[in-house]
Amino acid sequence: METKDRVYIDCREHPGAEDCGLVISGSEKEVMETAVQHAVSRHGEKDTPEFRAELQKMMKKEGMRKAG
Numbered sequence: 001m002e003t004k005d006r007v008y009i010d011c012r013e014h015p016g017a018e019d020c021g022l023v024i025s026g027s028e029k030e031v032m033e034t035a036v037q038h039a040v041s042r043h044g045e046k047d048t049p050e051f052r053a054e055l056q057k058m059m060k061k062e063g064m065r066k067a068g
Contacts, residue, residue, distance in 0.1 A: 006062035009035050013058055017043055025062060032056070 008025035011017045020042070024034045035055050039045035 007031050007059045008062055009055060009058050009060075011035075011038070014039075014043075014054075028059065031059060 005028070006025060007028055008023055009031055011020040011022040011024075017039075022038060022042075024031050024038070026034070032052065032055060036045075036047050036052065039051070039055070040047055045051055
């Protein structure tokens, strides 16, 4: 994904966070930093390179968001 693309992460797609309604969108850098902060503070995750790699795989281009 190019950094100029608008991307998003839907927290519900992460195992164990299916009841979380947060969707984060913006640049890759913005989404990554916000998603890490959210996951650490809300879901008890650790900020590790492995966790960031998981989040990177969850990022989708903005036009691909599912309805509802």
